[in-house]
Amino acid sequence: MQPDKIFYEPSALNYELGKILRNQYKDLPWIPIESHNNIPELRNSSNSEFAQMKRHLIIGVRKTHRYVPNYKSSDFLVPYTSSGCSAMCLYCYLVCHYNKCSYLRLFVNREQMLDKLMKTANKSDGDLTFEIGSNSDLVLENTITSNLEWTIENFGKNEKGFITFPTKFDNVDSLLNLNHRGRTIIRVSVNPQEIINKIELGTSSLRNRINALNKMCEAGYKVGLLIAPIVLIDNWKRLYAELITTLANELSEKTKKEILIEVIFMTYSYVQRAINNEAFPNATELYDQKLMTGRGMGKYFYRTPLRADAESFLKDEIGKQFDLSKIMYIV
Ligand code: SF4
Numbered sequence: 001m002q003p004d005k006i007f008y009e010p011s012a013l014n015y016e017l018g019k020i021l022r023n024q025y026k027d028l029p030w031i032p033i034e035s036h037n038n039i040p041e042l043r044n045s046s047n048s049e050f051a052q053m054k055r056h057l058i059i060g061v062r063k064t065h066r067y068v069p070n071y072k073s074s075d076f077l078v079p080y081t082s083s084g085c086s087a088m089c090l091y092c093y094l095v096c097h098y099n100k101c102s103y104l105r106l107f108v109n110r111e112q113m114l115d116k117l118m119k120t121a122n123k124s125d126g127d128l129t130f131e132i133g134s135n136s137d138l139v140l141e142n143t144i145t146s147n148l149e150w151t152i153e154n155f156g157k158n159e160k161g162f163i164t165f166p167t168k169f170d171n172v173d174s175l176l177n178l179n180h181r182g183r184t185i186i187r188v189s190v191n192p193q194e195i196i197n198k199i200e201l202g203t204s205s206l207r208n209r210i211n212a213l214n215k216m217c218e219a220g221y222k223v224g225l226l227i228a229p230i231v232l233i234d235n236w237k238r239l240y241a242e243l244i245t246t247l248a249n250e251l252s253e254k255t256k257k258e259i260l261i262e263v264i265f266m267t268y269s270y271v272q273r274a275i276n277n278e279a280f281p282n283a284t285e286l287y288d289q290k291l292m293t294g295r296g297m298g299k300y301f302y303r304t305p306l307r308a309d310a311e312s313f314l315k316d317e318i319g320k321q322f323d324l325s326k327i328m329y330i331v
Helices: 010-014 016-024 047-053 094-101 110-123 138-145 147-156 193-199 206-218 236-250 253-258 270-279 304-321
Strands: 005-008 030-032 056-060 104-107 129-131 162-167 184-190 222-230 261-265 292-294 299-302 327-330
Touching: 005 010, 010 016, 016 138, 047 094, 047 270, 094 270, 104 138, 110 129, 110 147, 138 147, 138 162, 147 162, 147 184, 162 222, 184 206, 193 206, 206 222, 206 236, 206 253, 222 236, 222 253, 222 304, 236 304, 261 304, 299 304, 304 327
Parallel strands: 005 030, 005 056, 056 104, 129 162, 162 184, 184 222, 222 261, 261 327
Antiparallel strands: 292 299
């Protein structure tokens, strides 16, 4: 990501990472703000400026450190070093939280966040797993901050616990030689290339994501695969059958042995639709009244019969290539 300007909380410059970023982007305009949560100039922008706003970088100090219990691939969702993202997947769940202000925010008080993580892990009787990437894509963030390298090596010194994060990016080479000591789980999220092209704007190609997953597995990391989100556009059966065949052919034997698979259907919302229609008027329309239904809070889900058909189709296709016990869950 090459940002066009930086909005920053002045207190961020008291932290080591704040100083590094200040130097890294010294040639860009730096605009002081009171709070990363409320930048009136951006909040009052129109939806059509969404893509332009994604080029801004916001730098601040994270004040909220509340862990949320989770029952899928981790024990807790942990607020970590960033929220928001500079990519523009049309279904991005972060838009539900941050609306058009879902640009990338970096939090410079990483020592405080890692310290809490390690202490919580060590206090527990068993090994806890912490999802540190539920608010952003940490592999993308790492290309700016190197926070992932710093986190993986430091958390690797812990005697207990695991950290995990999903990604749609392939920039993993700087992670391969780290001393992770098996305490990091990277989960790569994939979709058919046609869906990546039309819907996951600004993310890595399918082939590169598969290569990244193989490389991380070879480097001794624990790995996982997300087939997510399942987007039921025209020809979805052909697209997902081809995707699963590609995965079977291109994932290494070691990766196939080690992964568990998470399958997540797309949800969509009134807010995402409003922004996409104005910001990307020529993009694929993800809302289809015939296929989707609203279920409160302006959220759309695939209708039950279609969802059931798709779930059974995906299980059959996955079952042709992988052991069905590899599926951790389908939601
Ligand atoms: Fe959102 Fe992830 Fe896409 Fe970034 S890569 S826009 S966080 S879905």
